[in-house]
Amino acid sequence: MQPEAIELTLPAGREWHAVARLVLGGVADRLNLSFEDLDDLQLAVERLLVEAASQDTVMLQIDVVDHGVRVGVGPLAERTIADALQGPDAEPGELTLRRILQTVVDSFGVENTEGGIVVRLQKAVRGR
Amino acid sequence: MDRARAEVDRDLLRRYHEQGDVGAREELVERHLPLVRSLARRFAGRGESLEDLEQVGAIGLIKAIDRFEMSREVALTSYATPNVVGEIKRHFRDRGSAIRIPRNLKELSAKLGKAMERLTALQGRSPTIAELATELDTTPEQVLEALEAGSARSTVSLSGGPDADDLDPMEVVGEEDTGYERAEDRASLEPAIGTLAERERDILRMRFEDGMTQSQIAERVGVSQMHVSRLIRKSIDQLRDELL
Numbered sequence: 001m002q003p004e005a006i007e008l009t010l011p012a013g014r015e016w017h018a019v020a021r022l023v024l025g026g027v028a029d030r031l032n033l034s035f036e037d038l039d040d041l042q043l044a045v046e047r048l049l050v051e052a053a054s055q056d057t058v059m060l061q062i063d064v065v066d067h068g069v070r071v072g073v074g075p076l077a078e079r080t081i082a083d084a085l086q087g088p089d090a091e092p093g094e095l096t097l098r099r100i101l102q103t104v105v106d107s108f109g110v111e112n113t114e115g116g117i118v119v120r121l122q123k124a125v126r127g128r
Numbered sequence: 129m130d131r132a133r134a135e136v137d138r139d140l141l142r143r144y145h146e147q148g149d150v151g152a153r154e155e156l157v158e159r160h161l162p163l164v165r166s167l168a169r170r171f172a173g174r175g176e177s178l179e180d181l182e183q184v185g186a187i188g189l190i191k192a193i194d195r196f197e198m199s200r201e202v203a204l205t206s207y208a209t210p211n212v213v214g215e216i217k218r219h220f221r222d223r224g225s226a227i228r229i230p231r232n233l234k235e236l237s238a239k240l241g242k243a244m245e246r247l248t249a250l251q252g253r254s255p256t257i258a259e260l261a262t263e264l265d266t267t268p269e270q271v272l273e274a275l276e277a278g279s280a281r282s283t284v285s286l287s288g289g290p291d292a293d294d295l296d297p298m299e300v301v302g303e304e305d306t307g308y309e310r311a312e313d314r315a316s317l318e319p320a321i322g323t324l325a326e327r328e329r330d331i332l333r334m335r336f337e338d339g340m341t342q343s344q345i346a347e348r349v350g351v352s353q354m355h356v357s358r359l360i361r362k363s364i365d366q367l368r369d370e371l372l
């Protein structure tokens with residue numbers, strides 16, 4: 001079976017986030033992801049793209065996996081994001097990037113690469 | 129926002145407005161040019177040079193300083209931000225270079241919210257893009273474009289949305305702070321939560337602490353699911369902008 005994957009390198013500026021959202025939307029349509037699940041995934045990716053604002057470009061690696069989609073965002077030069085994502089859970093009343101990702105995707109992880117960190121997000125397609 | 133910085137601003141504003149000290153006004157402009165540059169950068173890549181946008185934004189800053197009322201309990205950065213953004217947006221409109229959303233997409237965007245509510249109620253779950261397309265007798269691609277055309281979903285849209293309650297995020301973009309050195313804080317939005325309106329705070333709590341879905345929040349708060357989505361984005365953007 002052919003791997004179903006998309007790689008997208010885009011400028012890191014906010015004006016390009018719409019392109020990322022549209023691509024994710026296209027993938028979500030093909031996977032029958034609900035609007036809410038798509039919106040969650042888009043939010044997660046947007047928050048990571050915002051963290052890449054000081055870079056020239058950022059890459060999205062989108063892989064269709066069993067019953068879902070996996071999205072890698074990076075490399076992000078700002079390595080403190082890794083600490084924030086791997087740190088302790090947010091306290092009540094506190095909103096952190098980690099808390100946001102915990103809420104909107106099914107799982108996430110951080111991978112260290114030469115150029116920075118890559119955050120991997122996974123979102124499942126819910127049964128209908 | 130750095131309290132000491134706000135107090136210096138206030139002192140300069142007082143000197144300018146109450147004593148006519150134009151030197152204080154110039155100092156205020158200098159102090160807030162980084163804010164103007166930061167806001168101008170958000171509109172970069174749209175056919176206008178960054179330098180031009182910064183100059184236009186600086187006009188907005190000067191207007192904000194001149195119009196500031198000392199009786200207002202608000203920081204100059206909070207007051208100036210919408211003025212600067214407004215001036216830049218006016219510039220784009222005057223130059224005719226703002227993004228134009230085709231009428232059919234605007235109309236489709238306006239119908240999406242209602243279709244979403246209808247299908248959610250009917251099916252007891254959030255609809256897929258394909259279901260929305262079928263409901264609206266259009267293609268999934270058009271639905272995705274219409275979602276994007278709903279201005280508040282785009283963090284840099286220059287156009288107003290089709291619904292009266294649509295929020296243009298550039299109107300609510302947060303202020304720039306001087307704390308660039310606080311890189312360790314970049315992932316924590318907590319310190320700025322107090323700056324949000326009560327409804328926005330409640331929505332963030334329901335979504336990120338109580339784990340409620342957008343549909344559940346929409347029902348609780350009495351707005352559409354798409355509006356909840358917009359408010360969440362707007363609030364997070366605002367929080368982050370307060371910090372950086």
